[in-house]
Amino acid sequence: MKEEWQRSTVRDIPLYYNPKVSGLRMDTSTNPLGANPAAKEALRECLEMDLNQYPSPYSDGLRNGLASLYKLDPDNFVVGNGSDEALDIAFKSFLEPGETVIMPYPSYSLHSYFAKVNGGKASTVDLDPDFQLDVDALCKANGKMLILCTPNNPTSNLFRRKDVVELLERRDGPVIVDEAYGEFAGKSFIPEVEKFENLIVTRTFSKAYALAGMRIGYAVSNKEIAGVMQRIKIPYSLNRVSEAVAIKALQHQEFMKRSVRVVNEGRKQLETGLRELMFDVYPSQANFILFRTPLKSSRLVEELAKRGVMIRDFGRMRRLEDHVRTTIGTREMNDALLTKLREVITLCR
Numbered sequence: 001m002k003e004e005w006q007r008s009t010v011r012d013i014p015l016y017y018n019p020k021v022s023g024l025r026m027d028t029s030t031n032p033l034g035a036n037p038a039a040k041e042a043l044r045e046c047l048e049m050d051l052n053q054y055p056s057p058y059s060d061g062l063r064n065g066l067a068s069l070y071k072l073d074p075d076n077f078v079v080g081n082g083s084d085e086a087l088d089i090a091f092k093s094f095l096e097p098g099e100t101v102i103m104p105y106p107s108y109s110l111h112s113y114f115a116k117v118n119g120g121k122a123s124t125v126d127l128d129p130d131f132q133l134d135v136d137a138l139c140k141a142n143g144k145m146l147i148l149c150t151p152n153n154p155t156s157n158l159f160r161r162k163d164v165v166e167l168l169e170r171r172d173g174p175v176i177v178d179e180a181y182g183e184f185a186g187k188s189f190i191p192e193v194e195k196f197e198n199l200i201v202t203r204t205f206s207k208a209y210a211l212a213g214m215r216i217g218y219a220v221s222n223k224e225i226a227g228v229m230q231r232i233k234i235p236y237s238l239n240r241v242s243e244a245v246a247i248k249a250l251q252h253q254e255f256m257k258r259s260v261r262v263v264n265e266g267r268k269q270l271e272t273g274l275r276e277l278m279f280d281v282y283p284s285q286a287n288f289i290l291f292r293t294p295l296k297s298s299r300l301v302e303e304l305a306k307r308g309v310m311i312r313d314f315g316r317m318r319r320l321e322d323h324v325r326t327t328i329g330t331r332e333m334n335d336a337l338l339t340k341l342r343e344v345i346t347l348c349r
Contacts, residue, residue, distance in 0.1 A: 009116045016110070023308030026327040026337055029153070029181070029288045031210035031259050032266070033330070038255065039211060042248035046241050055243060057235035062243045065250045066218060070190050076220055078229045081237045083180055083204035083217030084110060090200055090219060091118040091145070093232045094174050100143035104133060106317055108153045108178065120144075126319070131155040131282070133163045139170045146171050149178040151185050154314050154325045156284035158185045168196045174225070176200045181286040183208035183256060184263055190220050200225060207287060208256045209249045214242045263287045266328040273338040277345055290314075290325050295348050297322040303344040309337055 003011065019027065059079035067074040080086045087110070095101065097119035103111050105124035112122035125137045131152065138146065146167060150159040168175050175198050177189050182203060189201050200221045206212035216238065219229060249256070270289055274281045280292040293300045297315030301324060304311060311327075314320040326337060 007119070009119055009121070013113060013116060016113075017312075019310065021310070022305070023310060024329075024333060024336055025310050026329055026333065027310040027312040027325075028212075029207065029286070029325075029327050030212050031207060031287075032262060032327065032333055033210060033255070033259050036210040036245075036249050036252075036255055038248040038252040039214070039245045042245040043241070045248075046244055049240060049244070051240065053240075054236050055238060055240040058230055058233070059238045059243050062216075062218075062238070062246050062250075065247045066220075069250055070220070072190075072193070072220070073223065075223045075230075076193060076226050078219040078221075078226050078233055079238055079243075080217050080219070080233065081242075082206065082215040083178070083202045083219075084114075085233075085237060086202045086217050086219035087111070087114050087147075087176065087178065088118070089229045089233050090174065090176055090202075091115060091120065093229045095120045095144060099145075102138060102141045102143035102146045104138070104148050104152070106131075106155060106314075106320055108149045108180075111147050111149070111178070127152075127155070131157050133159050133167070135163050135166050135170075138167055143173075145174045145176065147176040147178065149180065151181045151284075151286035153180070153286070154288070154290055154312070154320070154323075156282055156286045156288055156290045156325070158187065158285040161187070164189065168192075168199055171198065174198050174200055176202060178202050180204045181207055181288075184260055184287045185285040186260075193221050197222060197224075200229075205246055205249060208259050209246075210255070210259065211242075211245060211249060214245050216242050216246045262330060263328045266330065266334050269331060270326070270328055270334050270338070273334065274341075277338070277341055279341075284328075287328050288325050289328060290320075290323055292323050295322070295345070297324050299348065300324060300341075300344060303347065304337075304340055307340045307343060309340045311337070 063074040063077040100121045101115040115122040205216040282290045301313040312325040
């Protein structure tokens with residue numbers, strides 16, 4: 001194939017993280033409690049569903065459920081095939097070919113991916129030494145849109161609310177606040193969507209609701225912005241089964257709340273255990289922890305995998321040399337990780 005056949009903005013895009021899966025997975029920041037019980041209940045009910053019929057073009061049932069939960073209007077919500085589709089819709093809706101999306105660095109790698117696949121450019125602004133936003137630099141950066149992830153992936157910290165508010169007030173253009181891990185932080189900008197004309201919040205059912213395999217996410221904004229995105233969204237992109245499962249999960253909030261409690265308890269356990277092993281641990285308000293290892297991060301991840309535990313290596317990224325990320329698990333999962341880490345540290349000394 002000739003290189004010029006490819007669109008120029010996508011020529012440098014690599015494949016996404018796709019490891020050989022084995023053992024205890026603590027590399028994907030999924031829910032440590034396993035599948036949401038509401039999913040099984042909904043799936044049994046779906047056996048009677050007429051799957052010969054299309055789903056609602058815009059997932060009206062789920063939008064009604066979300067509106068009830070957040071005390072907003074269904075027209076504030078755009079539902080998609082994972083929050084990744086919600087992000088993609090936002091760029092499709094507001095980004096002209098050749099325009100630039102500003103984003104903090106380091107952050108979620110797919111943010112730049114979505115900018116590029118939609119014909120745009122990605123420009124990064126470094127976080128400060130504490131992995132907090134450099135508000136002045138982000139405001140001065142030249143770009144049509146701004147996207148940030150809070151709690152931030154992979155640094156695991158929540159950005160200061162006042163900094164995000166200042167960006168919303170000073171930036172002229174859409175500002176996307178990606179809250180994929182928002183339930184674990186207990187804070188959200190969703191209640192502010194009618195206050196700011198440029199705010200778009202995205203969330204997912206993959207993490208706290210334990211439905212990663214169903215691919216359900218949503219965007220929340222004021223009705224004008226949400227209306228634009230709704231017109232751009234591919235109709236029927238969320239299937240009837242996934243929508244039914246999500247609606248059932250919204251109706252059973254206790255599992256989500258229990259998941260948050262387990263993560264909060266596990267976070268303290270892991271932070272203490274990792275520090276006892278002499279790792280540099282960063283503050284976390286998410287369901288994962290970033291830490292720096294005295295070993296080569298690639299060696300640490302490889303040796304752990306040999307012992308049946310998978311964590312994520314970020315050591316090839318600038319500013320994250322020899323940094324790794326682990327999901328916060330149940331007490332048993334965390335104990336298993338800490339035991340294997342101790343074995344690897346002992347081996348490599």
